[in-house]
Amino acid sequence: MKALEIKNLTKTYKNNVEALRGIDLSVERGDFFALLGPNGAGKSTTIGIIASLVNKTSGSVSICGTDVDEDFPLAKSKLGVVNQEFNFSQFEKVIDVITAQAGYYGVDFKTATEKAESYLKKLGIWDKRNSIVRELSGGQKRRVMIIKALIHEPELLILDEPTAGVDIELRRSLWDFLIDINKAGTTIILTTHYLEEAENLCRNIAIIDEGQIIENTKMSNLLQxxxxxxxxxxxxxxxxxxxxxxxxxxxxxxxxxxxxxxxxxxxxxxxxxxxxxxxxxxxxxxxxxxxxxxxxxxxxxx
Amino acid sequence: MNNLQGLKTLTVANIRRILRIWIQTIIPPAMTTALYFLIFGQLIGKRIGEMPGYEGLTYMEFMVPGLIMLAVITNSYANVASAFYGAKFQKAIEEILISPMPNWQILIGFVMGGVARGVLVGIVVVVVSLFFTSFAIDNLLLTLFSILITSALFSILGLINGVYAKTFDDVSIVPTFVLTPLIYLGGIFYSIEILGEQWQFLSKLNPILYIVNFFRYAMLGTSEIDPLQGFSLIVVFTVIFFALAYYLLHRGTGIKD
Known part of the structure; x- marks a missing residue:
């Protein structure tokens, strides 16, 4: 069973911009996969459709064997997404933002609080749990985003430029964290502008350009x-x-x-x-x- | 999805928002209501006397249900309109859209926030009014039902406003230019029996008139409009707009490209 299977996915926006022109993509379970492409190539549209933030024009998306159109709740429960832009209320406490996200995934408050504590400690922002999110630094907010995406323990984690604007030290520690999660069994799909990041972390890669997949292979094959x-x-x-x-x-x-x-x-x-x-x-x-x-x-x- | 944890979480998040910004959500209705009672009730009300159709009631007693409805309608509408648009503006709506929560839970979660605020300010207005007058409630169950369904209806309308809103201005246009005139002309401060025939006819085109009078009937046991008309209107409107709001969320209008 694939962690992600996309078939003939197309998207034409209202202004007639054809963002995706029939994308086929499959990602094996347990993979650490890079989805790269220049700005405007269709990466964020693809992730938006997988995450239900963008309506597709045609095609299908399956997450861990479940078609999103056939069983929306089951498919979505297996997915965690770290968006490029911060998407939480800036006026809430860190712990409230995380436990609310868990609740939307159906995780009860007690379990969510325990998991939040574990992730906040692992990512070094436990002392910020009662801070208002707006007061956090960019790197701290980025870590909150990652915890939010992991709080319901998804089988597939998609990260859209997770280390954008993050200093080198934190970037390295996030890499280590993601490697550990991947080793524990979570499939990871990553988009990034730091190609070194993709090369260091990912085993397989697809390159998207002008709404089409122009390369989909093993990282080692590509580098050859x-x-x-x-x-x-x-x-x-x-x-x-x-x-x-x-x-x-x-x-x-x-x-x-x-x-x-x-x-x-x-x-x-x-x-x-x-x-x-x-x-x-x-x-x-x-x-x-x-x-x-x-x-x-x-x-x-x- | 049978799991109601998402709905519970969204409801709690919306109620927490109301309590977090209590200076904006709870205090203003208490202030304005106190001023209405002081000026229209205490100072001018004695000169106005009784309203036709409400003989035996002081003007202050006549006004209480109207002021409760004024607070309930404006607050439940504003709560959901601004909460939903605020979530769109901050992209926090994505937290919900990414999750497995079905659209009906998203809709009800936001509406519950509006209902909570409607009930809360309703209680605040009742408490404030007790400083100025005393009254007995004719039918407590009907009164509570009326507050709940009115706040639910205007919460749904507020959500539809939030769905279409593209700027913060869009969230205040409808309340300022549509809702407020309709409420003020909807029999809160006067019985339409004091109006000429033409104005009475125009007033009867205002749905708020029926809603206010349904509530007045529940509270005082008497109203100038048949309460069954008010009840039917509010139930039909709630069902229609709930379906419309659900359809908009399903289509992703205003929230998905």
Whole structure:
């Protein structure tokens, strides 16, 4: 059974903008899936339809084997959504916002309060439970959004840019948190503009552009499509004058540092077999390519 | 869905909102009612005397049911209109739309908030009126039923207003330019028997007249309009507008693209 199955989904808005042109997408249970696309590609419309915030024009959506049109309450009870924009009353207390969301999912108040405590502690905002939501920082509000989406323990969690505007430290801790949830069995679908985030977290990926899925594959397969990788290498000793590596595009950055482009049909061993590298002591080596970004730009290039 | 937890949660959230902003929700009706009783009841009322058709009742006693209805109607309407539009404005409505809650529960949850406020301000007005006059309630059950169904009807209308509202101005246009004139001209302060034939005819086109007089009948045991007409009108309107509000939520009018 798929965690999400979308068939021939279309959406034409009232102003005749065709946001989705027949999308087919399926996500396996337990997957950590990236749905990427440039602004206006149709990501948010797709998520909006899954979450019942946007009316579809045609097509079908099934969540964990239940068609949303056939059994709305059952399908929706299996889904949690973290929207891009904050969607709670700004004047309520954190704990009230979370327990109310649980209540809308049918979770009784006592259970909701216990779960809220657990998640608030896990995400480090337990001390803010009685604060008015409006007074929280952006990162704290983002964590409230995640707790709201998880409070009824959904089987499928969709996050629409969950780390937008969040500092690096918090982003990393949210990644760890999401990895743990995924390991515990929750299927996760993520949209993000931080392609590094998708590359680090997701096993499968779909790229949507102009209302159509233009790529749907394993992350590793997609990354294999890269033509070149760029490595930055630092040496302990000074590089020789006019340093270059035969057969490789090399660029010296300073006396201890250079970059080298390695085509995809060449291994790193081939690079280090070169005599120019045998004579120098490498201090460190970094892959400089923002790999997914390069692919993304190639795929969505107009 | 058989689970009523969502409905309970939404009702509690709406009541909590009323209590959180009690200075806006509870105090104003108490203030205005006290002023009405002071000016129209205490100061001018003695000069007005009895209303035709209500012989044996002081003007103050005649006015009490009208003022309760004024508070119930305006507060239940305003409560749901602003709560629903506020939820749209803050996108908090998405918390509900994302959930498995069926539309009938969403509708009733908001209406319960309006009914709660209607009943609450109704009680406040009764308490305030007791400082100025005393009265006996002719039919307590009918009085309570009348308050509940009137506040439910105007809560539903407020929700429909909230559904269509695109700005905060849209939430106040109907109460200011439609509801208030209809209420004030709907027999709260006078019996339509004091009007000429033409004005009486026009007044009888005002549905609020029937609603106010139904309540007046329940409270005082007498009214200038057949209470059965008022009862029928309010029940029919409630059913029709409930169905309309349900249809709008089902279509996602004003809340879904």
């Amino acid at each position: 499509q890269l033509e070149n990788q760029v490595f930055s290498i630092e040496t302990n000793a000074k590089l020789p004058e006019n340093f270059s590596i035969e057969g490789f595009d090399t660029q010296v950055l300073d006396e201890n540092k250079f970059t080298v482009i390695v085509p995809k049909d060449v291994t790193i061993n081939d690079l280090f077999d070169k005599s120019e590298l045998r004579t120098i002591e490498v201090a460190n080596m970094k892959n400089q390519t923002n790999r997914l970004e390069e692919l993304f730009l190639n795929l969505t290039a107009k």
